[in-house]
Amino acid sequence: MFRGVMESAKEFKKVVDTVSTLLDEICFEVDEEGIKASAMDPSHVALVSLEIPRLAFEEYEADSHEIGIDLEAFKKVMNRAKSKDKLILELDEEKNKLNIIFENTGKRKFSLALLDLSASSVKVPDIEYPNVIMIKGDAFKEALKDADLFSDYVILKADEDKFVVHAKGDLNDFNAEFEKDSSAIISLEVKEETKSAFNLDYLMDMVKGVSSGDIIKIYLGNDMPVKLEYSLAGVNLTFLLAPRIEG
């Protein structure tokens, strides 16, 4: 059996929104500890991983299950969440469906057919990074959107004093500098100067659900994938994106 109750459907909606822009379907590995999933995006450029510890739920009860879900349908359902709706996720083993229930003054139950997926063997690789930047989520997100005006990729740079988001178009260019003591920077640990280019669409998709108050941990190195980590509604999200090969 599996049943989990969350306080805010609206908050969890952001998680599904973000994951569904990168993936078409997902296999949730459910057990008594909580829920896990990880997968490569269809073009195998980005890795998405999420972890929902049982503590993220108000109530939680589960045996071991693999629950395959179409993320387009999941997103459509979550978009119907209202501000004060409570969220109940519940496996109907008999009908082979996942029930998504919004509870407020009434009770609205959506039942999604399960997909026959196996849990992915892809896990977040255990890389040691020379540089770790903790930055306010909206500052980073806005800088990516700024960069998007002029280019389809972005260069992330870090040295001892600052973290820089840079974009270079044919004619125009953009630069956001976050000094070590800027109010957007929580911490800046740089052992090695780095400068790497990344696809901008993927990065923007990865931070889609981030809003003001959220904090993103960025792991950077030379010729390494960038790793982003943050939490939404008690869900730990991790993203990896391979660097762009410069011509």
Next chain:
Amino acid sequence: MFRGVMESAKEFKKVVDTVSTLLDEICFEVDEEGIKASAMDPSHVALVSLEIPRLAFEEYEADSHEIGIDLEAFKKVMNRAKSKDKLILELDEEKNKLNIIFENTGKRKFSLALLDLSASSVKVPDIEYPNVIMIKGDAFKEALKDADLFSDYVILKADEDKFVVHAKGDLNDFNAEFEKDSSAIISLEVKEETKSAFNLDYLMDMVKGVSSGDIIKIYLGNDMPVKLEYSLAGVNLTFLLAPRIEG
């Protein structure tokens, strides 16, 4: 002559919005008691009827008239209403136009050419229904939108204990249950268990203008058209929709 003044153009806008999604044109029958109109939608599946008693107006003066109006144009004009605009409707018999005047700090006068329509002979049939449900308008409206995720028709069910909105897609399905004592239900009078399917687009159009605080009266029976009744800005609206024939 005909002249009617309403306090809030913005409120009346909702009436025109709702009616204009179902009908292309309408013939208002005006007399000293107020305004009436009823018509079938172009595909003859739904019946729309409205009544504006003279009390819905701040000021009202009228002889007997038939005023044929293009609802697309009427809607475009009403969409220009601002929150504090007063609404004046006024027949210009000489020019054969209906003046729609928004009065606030200034005066904006739109004049719509009259159409040569005769009052419809269609009236709301006097059917006795076994079941009557009074429900909060937004709860019903949201359930219809939920249902729309998975299907283009909806099954309305009622028994002694609850009113149910159900939709069944190829893979996924949706269920909203309103228990008799749920806060969304004002009253539930059920003499006969019913279950009928209806076209979802029509139902959603019929409740388009409904907002939180409005209450809808739903008349249900087996193999009978559903009847919806509610009031907007002092205007009584009635809709009938034939049941969907199940294959």
Next chain:
Amino acid sequence: MFRGVMESAKEFKKVVDTVSTLLDEICFEVDEEGIKASAMDPSHVALVSLEIPRLAFEEYEADSHEIGIDLEAFKKVMNRAKSKDKLILELDEEKNKLNIIFENTGKRKFSLALLDLSASSVKVPDIEYPNVIMIKGDAFKEALKDADLFSDYVILKADEDKFVVHAKGDLNDFNAEFEKDSSAIISLEVKEETKSAFNLDYLMDMVKGVSSGDIIKIYLGNDMPVKLEYSLAGVNLTFLLAPRIEG
């Protein structure tokens, strides 16, 4: 050198929004007094002129320069301004770019390549007008939008007692009357009754940035271009539009 600091990027955004709907590129003539520019729109129907006195800036320093800018790119950048961003405009003579910097908690720098334009020889002609109307910007703007429902041109009329915005469609028509003592009218000086037709799209573009609180000065005469003047964020804007020749 040229460097100017403005308190509110968001306010200046409205100026760029308005000008960029009418022009594709612009040559700012910068000197120690401030900034000037004027140009005809590409179809040579409308004249746009702007003046930014040095007092519109918090800080200002400049030699004589001509700064040619692509307005599409300028607009895209200004659309990224947030409510509390300060705006810094700064010429980078070495790189031949105009830096547009948003300063808030962080610093986001956009660099636009300069275009090789010469200052326009077009200036606002010094016409004496018989009639001058000062009107609340939003009242005029809304009347134009109303008129747009039924026609693609608008007739502006003025006599001793009132200013009228009129539109005539094939079937329907619109009339906004602003009486001399209406709260929308600041002043109405009419020496000669006038009635002229103007292209509605151009007029709506010209008042695009206007919001409630702004006041527009309208200069009207028979067989004369209409002249509109107003200020946004300390920037003086002037527009001329040739009358429509009636068939």
